[in-house]
Amino acid sequence: MAHRTPEPHIAIRRLAPGDAPALAAFYNALSASSKRTFDPLGATTAAPPCEAIVNDNQPDADAKYDLVAVDGPRIVGWSFVWDLHGAEPVFGLAVADDYHGRKLGSALMDAVLSAMRERGLESIYLTVVRDNVKAWTLYERRGFVKYGAFSREDGLPFYRMLAGPANEGRIAMEWHSEPPAWTDQGGKITVTTGSKTDFWRATHYGFIRDDGHFYSCDVSGDFKAEVKVSGAYTDLYDQAGLMLRLDDRNWMKCGIEYVHGAQQVSAVVTRDFSDWSVAPAPNHPPSIWLRVTRQREAVEVHYSFDGEQYQLLRLAYLPPSETCRVGVMCASPDGAGYRVAFEGFTVTPL
Numbered sequence: 001m002a003h004r005t006p007e008p009h010i011a012i013r014r015l016a017p018g019d020a021p022a023l024a025a026f027y028n029a030l031s032a033s034s035k036r037t038f039d040p041l042g043a044t045t046a047a048p049p050c051e052a053i054v055n056d057n058q059p060d061a062d063a064k065y066d067l068v069a070v071d072g073p074r075i076v077g078w079s080f081v082w083d084l085h086g087a088e089p090v091f092g093l094a095v096a097d098d099y100h101g102r103k104l105g106s107a108l109m110d111a112v113l114s115a116m117r118e119r120g121l122e123s124i125y126l127t128v129v130r131d132n133v134k135a136w137t138l139y140e141r142r143g144f145v146k147y148g149a150f151s152r153e154d155g156l157p158f159y160r161m162l163a164g165p166a167n168e169g170r171i172a173m174e175w176h177s178e179p180p181a182w183t184d185q186g187g188k189i190t191v192t193t194g195s196k197t198d199f200w201r202a203t204h205y206g207f208i209r210d211d212g213h214f215y216s217c218d219v220s221g222d223f224k225a226e227v228k229v230s231g232a233y234t235d236l237y238d239q240a241g242l243m244l245r246l247d248d249r250n251w252m253k254c255g256i257e258y259v260h261g262a263q264q265v266s267a268v269v270t271r272d273f274s275d276w277s278v279a280p281a282p283n284h285p286p287s288i289w290l291r292v293t294r295q296r297e298a299v300e301v302h303y304s305f306d307g308e309q310y311q312l313l314r315l316a317y318l319p320p321s322e323t324c325r326v327g328v329m330c331a332s333p334d335g336a337g338y339r340v341a342f343e344g345f346t347v348t349p350l
Helices: 022-031 033-039 047-056 104-119 135-142
Strands: 012-015 064-071 074-082 089-097 124-129 146-153 159-161 174-176 181-185 190-194 199-201 208-210 213-220 223-231 238-248 252-261 263-272 277-280 288-295 297-303 312-318 323-331 338-349
Touching: 012 288, 022 047, 022 064, 022 074, 022 323, 033 338, 047 064, 074 159, 089 104, 104 135, 104 213, 124 135, 135 146, 135 159, 146 297, 159 238, 181 277, 190 323, 199 263, 223 238, 223 323, 238 288, 252 288, 252 297, 252 312, 263 297, 277 312, 323 338
Parallel strands: 089 124
Antiparallel strands: 012 064, 064 074, 074 089, 124 159, 146 159, 146 181, 174 213, 181 190, 190 338, 199 208, 213 323, 223 288, 223 338, 238 252, 238 323, 252 263, 263 277, 288 297, 297 312
């Protein structure tokens, strides 16, 4: 089946026997800028690897689904979903440099996604370079959602994106100071913190820091927020937990803070100036469960080491507001960064 494009002389069709040399020529002609964001075949390729891709598209293999855009004998665009029967089918897309700006990428993507819907493929995954805003904006318009970030061995940062039923019911959350690496999948948020990051205002230390990592949603009215936190705390003041934020001058964070080799159950309430209260967390617990309840101006912080028996840590005041941001927080004020996992984050209206 051929799919028409905005230009009648260009057709989109399934990769077919005999296409391997043209596919190799297309890939090798991509500029360094294009291969920076699309390199499934490495720096260069040849006909044999492309022949293997053609073979994987045949009915007896059915391991890959590749579409090409052709202008006469030339392949000018390529899109695919590979690992069709695996746990994470992966999407890829590239257009010849001299065909950019002609809506060919959108046409290829729409054709591939339509074919995957007809096949009943539930979820599709992709990675995209973080600074390729045009690409990930296109993907978002087609239903993909960012669920993680990582950096390649050469340091190039990427987003992980996902489309499909796995996104259903997902709380729409946004980052304040996005960390260098993170995932949000299957009810578990994992983060690698950035170095020298923190939330603090003025008191005792004299500085203002507002570059900690905060992954949050907008909440109206009274609510209860809960989460389980498990961190590999390493350096002084490594911290993780829940945060409520009205603005940069009015917020509360609570959870674990690592102080002189020991975990402390911690709460910081900020109304222009930050305060800090702590309670010992005995025996280096592997996890802490947090429950924060807001009713009008009152904020209650409870914690547990088993998810069943909770203790009150703090009753605090935050100015009344119709909405606030609520979510998970982590930072490394003195350290180089560490890994932390948040599980079962929920917000329940009261």
